[in-house]
Amino acid sequence: MNILEVENLSLAYGKQQVLDDISFEFKKGKIIGLLGPNGAGKSSILKVLAGLVFADSGKLKINNQSQTEFHKVKSITGFHIDSPSFYPFLSAKENLYLLMKMNQKQIDIDVLLRKVGLENVGSKKVRFFSTGMKQRLAIAQTLLRSPELLILDEPFNGLDPNGFQDLIDLIQKLNAEGITIVVSSHLLNELEQLAEHFILLHHGKIALDISKKELQKSKNKVEFNFISELTEASIQLLNDKKAEFISENRLILKLNPKEVEQLVLALVHNGNSPVKVETLTLLQEKYLEITV
Amino acid sequence: MIRLVQIELIKLFRSTRTYLTFGITLVLMLIIDLGLYSDGDELFNYLLQSINDYFYLEGNLVNGYLISYLALNTLWVHIPTLIVIVTAHIFSSEFEQGTIRLLLTQSASRGECLMAKFICMILYVICFMIVVALSALIPSVMIFGTGDVPVFIDGIQFIQESSFLSRFWKTLMFSTIAMVAFSSLAMAFAIWFRNTLTAVLVVLGLLIVLTLLQTFVFGIFSSWQPFLFSYHIAKWQLFFMSDIPMPSIWNSVYYLIGMTFICYVVTYIKFNKMNISE
Numbered sequence: 001m002n003i004l005e006v007e008n009l010s011l012a013y014g015k016q017q018v019l020d021d022i023s024f025e026f027k028k029g030k031i032i033g034l035l036g037p038n039g040a041g042k043s044s045i046l047k048v049l050a051g052l053v054f055a056d057s058g059k060l061k062i063n064n065q066s067q068t069e070f071h072k073v074k075s076i077t078g079f080h081i082d083s084p085s086f087y088p089f090l091s092a093k094e095n096l097y098l099l100m101k102m103n104q105k106q107i108d109i110d111v112l113l114r115k116v117g118l119e120n121v122g123s124k125k126v127r128f129f130s131t132g133m134k135q136r137l138a139i140a141q142t143l144l145r146s147p148e149l150l151i152l153d154e155p156f157n158g159l160d161p162n163g164f165q166d167l168i169d170l171i172q173k174l175n176a177e178g179i180t181i182v183v184s185s186h187l188l189n190e191l192e193q194l195a196e197h198f199i200l201l202h203h204g205k206i207a208l209d210i211s212k213k214e215l216q217k218s219k220n221k222v223e224f225n226f227i228s229e230l231t232e233a234s235i236q237l238l239n240d241k242k243a244e245f246i247s248e249n250r251l252i253l254k255l256n257p258k259e260v261e262q263l264v265l266a267l268v269h270n271g272n273s274p275v276k277v278e279t280l281t282l283l284q285e286k287y288l289e290i291t292v
Numbered sequence: 293m294i295r296l297v298q299i300e301l302i303k304l305f306r307s308t309r310t311y312l313t314f315g316i317t318l319v320l321m322l323i324i325d326l327g328l329y330s331d332g333d334e335l336f337n338y339l340l341q342s343i344n345d346y347f348y349l350e351g352n353l354v355n356g357y358l359i360s361y362l363a364l365n366t367l368w369v370h371i372p373t374l375i376v377i378v379t380a381h382i383f384s385s386e387f388e389q390g391t392i393r394l395l396l397t398q399s400a401s402r403g404e405c406l407m408a409k410f411i412c413m414i415l416y417v418i419c420f421m422i423v424v425a426l427s428a429l430i431p432s433v434m435i436f437g438t439g440d441v442p443v444f445i446d447g448i449q450f451i452q453e454s455s456f457l458s459r460f461w462k463t464l465m466f467s468t469i470a471m472v473a474f475s476s477l478a479m480a481f482a483i484w485f486r487n488t489l490t491a492v493l494v495v496l497g498l499l500i501v502l503t504l505l506q507t508f509v510f511g512i513f514s515s516w517q518p519f520l521f522s523y524h525i526a527k528w529q530l531f532f533m534s535d536i537p538m539p540s541i542w543n544s545v546y547y548l549i550g551m552t553f554i555c556y557v558v559t560y561i562k563f564n565k566m567n568i569s570e
Contacts, residue, residue, distance in 0.1 A: 086389075102398045
């Protein structure tokens with residue numbers, strides 16, 4: 001069942017077209033990565049979904065509810081849009097308490113703070129929080145409504161490597177609990193290890209809409225580097241695979257992950273162990289294409 | 293709605309600036325009391341010099357009631373300034389802190405959020421006017437006692453001590469309505485500009501300009517006066533005339549309530565259609 005359906009969505013700020021006839025749909029229970037360079041339209045899509053921005057045209061459905069019934073949808077959706085903002089003169093607990101009261105929910109705030117690793121700073125005023133702590137608090141506030149769908153806009157911004165890994169673990173844990181999560185980011189590698197479905201945006205249009213499974217089956221651009229001279233058998237093998245030689249010891253092939261494994265074994269058998277095998281996934285290739 | 297108003301009140305009364313406005317009002321009142329305590333007699337002798345030549349005035353002229361009345365007269369620009377600093381902030385702070393995204397992605401609708409803030413604004417104005425009333429009245433009565441009040445409106449008039457308090461409370465009720473109307477204007481500008489300082493500057497600028505226009509009783513500006521909110525806000529003075537002209541006061545009350553309603557409707561339409569894109 002689809003949790004999110006977007007049909008022919010368009011949005012312009014003045015003369016600038018931000019979203020141009022975008023359509024996609026997401027199944028329940030997945031982690032979806034919304035990718036693209038800055039200004040691609042990622043945040044704009046999420047702002048339209050959150051009801052912060054009104055689209056010029058198009059249809060939106062969250063959990064089968066259309067945009068006109070969004071107040072019903074809000075109770076099952078958690079939003080973290082843009083940089084996390086809270087009432088700075090209130091503590092983390094007080095901020096969460098206000099939002100809980102607003103949503104008429106009864107949730108143990110201490111348990112929630114423990115879930116996001118902020119149990120020791122619950123009484124501290126938010127103005128003294130680091131960016132990482134604010135990001136965690138932002139996730140905590142999205143969980144106040146026991147959501148079925150979480151929408152996280154650039155949640156990795158400003159995080160150090162530890163904070164980053166913690167957040168990935170937290171997102172995976174929440175997804176394991178059955179929550180569908182939409183994450184937008186311009187960090188391709190990080191999102192690639194997290195999401196199961198990817199939408200790559202460029203200038204407000206969808207450049208690629210692909211699942212992780214499809215990505216794994218698709219032929220990737222693989223670069224092989226050798227130190228030793230290639231044997232006749234290896235050259236024959238590589239030519240059969242339609243290798244594109246950049247130099248004598250460097251070449252590029254289009255292979256899926258299984259084929260890469262088989263080729264490496266065959267090359268080793270022929271006496272040519274590659275010193276470097278670098279795979280550029282279809283997603284990375286497309287991303288590079290639009291950003292360069 | 294009640295829970296939304298409670299949330300707004302928590303935000304309002306956890307903010308230092310709310311108490312600062314109360315504190316500043318109290319300090320201003322005490323300064324007026326102390327000033328008049330030391331120089332009051334000389335000042336009033338000077339003011340009443342012209343009638344002293346013709347009349348024999350007996351009794352406690354420099355009294356707490358007179359000082360309360362003078363305090364309201366002196367602070368006619370300070371009170372609106374202090375009020376709009378807080379009331380504009382109730383609306384624009386959400387934009388300044390970025391919490392507007394947090395607020396509008398919760399389960400309450402935009403209309404509910406605005407109404408809660410509007411009610412909170414009214415409650416703040418009521419609290420503020422109570423602070424003004426008590427800080428104007430209590431210290432001055434304690435220091436100077438009570439007595440009849442000489443008032444300069446169309447010449448000198450003496451307000452009897454026994455009728456002063458009822459006039460004073462009616463004045464405060466009227467002023468509360470006036471300040472709610474003035475704050476509604478601040479609300480509209482705060483939502484429009486999404487910035488407290490700009491909203492406060494614009495609304496105070498308007499008050500100053502309109503008050504200036506109002507001072508020209510004759511000539512091209514005179515016909516505009518009934519349409520200026522500053523004209524209606526200043527009607528509180530009429531409660532200190534010997535015969536209170538109630539029809540004129542009611543007229544101003546309707547004008548101010550109408551102005552509040554229009555400001556709310558305009559803000560509601562703007563807020564409901566607003567894109568929170570930044």
